[in-house]
Amino acid sequence: METSAPAKVILFGEHAVVYGEPAIAVAINLRTYVKIKKSEEYRVNGYPMSDKYHSYIKNAIKLCWDGEPLDIQTKSEVPSASGMGSSASITVAMLTALLAMKDELKEEKIAKLGFEVEYRTQGSASPIDTSTVTHGKGILVHREKKDHFLWKVEKGELKWYIHHIEVPSLKLVVGFSGIKGSTKDMVNKVRRFYNWNSFARDVIRDIGKITMEAIEPLQDEDYERIGELMNEDNKLLTILGVNHPMLKRMINASLKHSYGAKLTGAGGGGSIIALTDEQDEVAKAIEEVGGKAYKVEISKDGFRIENHF
Ligand SMILES: Nc1ncnc2c1ncn2[C@@H]1O[C@H](COP(=O)(O)OP(=O)(O)O)[C@@H](O)[C@H]1O
Ligand SMILES: C[C@@](O)(CCOP(=O)(O)O)CC(=O)O
Structure with missing residues (x-):
């Protein structure tokens, strides 16, 4: 199973979106690729899967895979810890592969599980990165439901309504x-x-x-x-x-x-x-x-x- 997901940039609203404020992000044309096959033991790029180096991959597996161990290969055009959402990109590419193998591939499911993986791995997060790299194009996160609503993500008292937003072809x-x-x-x-x-x-x-x-x-x-x-x-x-x-x-x-x-x-x-x-x-x-x-x-x-x- 081979999958990919894009990176993203936040145009407006990073950090504020963690507290429920609105934000706008777009997916960009740098991608993370994942190739998965069933195996005897969990390995990532030839190494045993580790908590330290493969935390997003491991949490994605924990949340939605109970089948045989997997051999995972990754390739990314997105520099890590760059603000371009490398963690959301690897998470969503992984979830796409896992859900496709279970025949449960749905945009909303990937985005919601993606948020859960980021939240668990980072201890705090908003759904903007994972929703944007799942959907592509432009995303508006808002505290109320507006036109072009896609899905809602909740955590504790916070609710984020995720919308598609038309954006021009920005350079x-x-x-x-x-x-x-x-x-x-x-x-x-x-x-x-x-x-x-x-x-x-x-x-x-x-x-x-x-x-x-x-x-x-x-x-x-x-x-x-x-x-x-x-x-x-x-x-x-x-x-x-x-x-x-x-x-x-x-x-x-x-x-x-x-x-x-x-x-x-x-x-x-x-x-x-x-x-x-x-x-x-x-x-x-x-x-x-x-x-x-x-x-x-x-x-x-x-x-x-x-x-x-
Ligand atoms: N190709 C990859 N494979 C596995 N994990 C990755 C990959 N790229 C990034 N990560 C994980 O994502 C973390 C960086 O995510 P983060 O701090 O949210 O920055 P950003 O998402 O803005 O790039 C890395 O420390 C690493 O754990
Ligand atoms: C700071 C924040 O608003 C965006 C983080 O973006 P990135 O992981 O640096 O690409 C956090 C979040 O929304 O989860």
Whole structure:
């Protein structure tokens, strides 16, 4: 069984979405591939499956597989701990394979199990990454049910309503700092700030407002306004303490040729995104300050069964 799932970038609302605020993300054309066959013992890329190195794979198996041991091979175009959702991508590719082998493949089921795997592995998460890489295209997460509703995810008192959102074919450049930013550590850092500081709670709410303001410009293809809102979002994320000097350098370098730029994903390292008409110029500027640039497109496909690895 061979499957794949894309990476994603969050356009608006990372961190705030963990507390139920709205957020928008798109799947991108970098993918993680998984090939699975039944075996005598669990192995990943030739090594015994371990808690330390294969935690997402192991939790995916724990949640939805009780058959024979599996030999798993993975191949990923998504750098790990990059803010591009490498963990969601491997999780959803794995779940696609496991559910397909059980003849239980359904988009909603993959997305909900995917969230559960991320939540258990990281100790805290929102469903934005796993829903986006399952569905592909664009996703709006909102605290209420709106048009183009797909499914609902719940955890404790929080409810996230997942929607499809039409997004124009945005020209984006991702700048990866090369510095790993652990989602788990960054989410925990923001949670400590959120729990004891009402100012942090206001910032989280303001990020949610920016996401809502971005919906119309996204639908009207008003790139100037989208860019302004990205810049504002980035300021608020900086106040939350998840920015990094290397991300700031890449953002400043990109802004000369972009409508706007911001960190994307958990931060603390990881990546930035820039919205631009001049992808080559932005990519060059990012590489000049030491980042790795990816000129990306939105991926229409979410999870996929593959015929060749
Ligand atoms: N190809 C892969 N195979 C197995 N696990 C992976 C793979 N890529 C990433 N991971 C797991 O995901 C973790 C990084 O996820 P995370 O911190 O959420 O960052 P992001 O999802 O933004 O890239 C890694 O530490 C590793 O456990
Ligand atoms: C910070 C957060 O909002 C996004 C994390 O994205 P990533 O794992 O860094 O790609 C956490 C979450 O929504 O689960």
